[in-house]
Amino acid sequence: MAAAWACALEITPAKVTVVLDKSTKTRQLVEQSGYFALQVACFDQIDMVHQLAMVYSIAFLLFTILNLI
Numbered sequence: 001m002a003a004a005w006a007c008a009l010e011i012t013p014a015k016v017t018v019v020l021d022k023s024t025k026t027r028q029l030v031e032q033s034g035y036f037a038l039q040v041a042c043f044d045q046i047d048m049v050h051q052l053a054m055v056y057s058i059a060f061l062l063f064t065i066l067n068l069i
Contacts, residue, residue: 004019004020004021005017005018005019006018006019006038016038018036018038
């Protein structure tokens, strides 16, 4: 599951803020294990990231229209 929200908190030392919904299995796994990984795309992956965002946006819109979420 993707984080609901992530952003830079500090540059030096590098820190991020991440939000995981309490009701998700991912949150439960992170709390139990104490581990969490955050993948940050590099510049060479910008086209892929954009395409994934477009697919997610279209799917979210479709699910919303069909009242599936």
